[in-house]
Amino acid sequence: MKKKYIWGIILLVIIVPQLIPVEKPKNNDDLSNDLIANNEIPENIAEMLKTSCYDCHSNQIIYRWYADVAPVSWLVIRDVKEGRKELNFSNWEIMSKMDKAKILDDISEEVEEEEMPVPIYFITHSNAKLSNEERKSMVSWSKLFAEGLFE
Numbered sequence: 001m002k003k004k005y006i007w008g009i010i011l012l013v014i015i016v017p018q019l020i021p022v023e024k025p026k027n028n029d030d031l032s033n034d035l036i037a038n039n040e041i042p043e044n045i046a047e048m049l050k051t052s053c054y055d056c057h058s059n060q061i062i063y064r065w066y067a068d069v070a071p072v073s074w075l076v077i078r079d080v081k082e083g084r085k086e087l088n089f090s091n092w093e094i095m096s097k098m099d100k101a102k103i104l105d106d107i108s109e110e111v112e113e114e115e116m117p118v119p120i121y122f123i124t125h126s127n128a129k130l131s132n133e134e135r136k137s138m139v140s141w142s143k144l145f146a147e148g149l150f151e
Contacts, residue, residue, distance in 0.1 A: 017070035024067060025080045028059040028090065035092035044134075045141045049089065052117045052128040056083030059090035064124060079118075097149045104146035111138045 031037035036046045055061050056079055067076045087103055095103070110116040112135060122129050130138065 020070060022070070022073060022077055024063060024073070024077055025061070025084065026059075027061055030059075031090070033091050033093035034058070034060075035089040038093050039145075042141065044137060048130065048134055048138055051125075052121075052130060054089060055125070055128075056080055056121075057087045057089050058084075059088065066124065101146045101149055104142040104149075108139045108142040108146075111135050111142070 035041065036049060041049070061080060063076070066072045087106075092100070107116070111130065114135070117125075117128050117130070
């Protein structure tokens with residue numbers, strides 16, 4: 001009797017969260033304001049941005065299967081919302097030059113200090129981890145791109 005009770009509780013703990021409706025942030029195929037689509041970004045940098053940044057910082061998110069399984073889905077949704085709030089590469093072209101320069105400075109700093117991408121992201125996205133050489137390339141690109149905004 002005790003085992004049935006314990007299994008019932010376990011099933012409730014697993015099933016009930018799946019019934020709580022949570023809406024994932026929507027994707028949008030409109031690239032008219034996207035950073036990569038509208039600028040001459042070096043191919044290696046564009047690939048790093050897509051692999052390591054765009055799943056939280058754009059409207060072109062690739063949701064994996066676990067994004068539909070609570071409670072992990074709640075974390076994914078929270079991270080995407082926060083990521084888009086801080087920076088959305090899909091809105092790049094509607095930002096002011098000063099905002100772009102500030103964002104590029106933030107990218108440089110956070111990538112150099114290994115704050116971005118966030119380490120938890122590597123659990124399911126091992127290919128998003130940047131090597132030291134890739135970090136240096138991203139930092140150099142962001143600084144040069146920021147300087148080029150005002151030329």
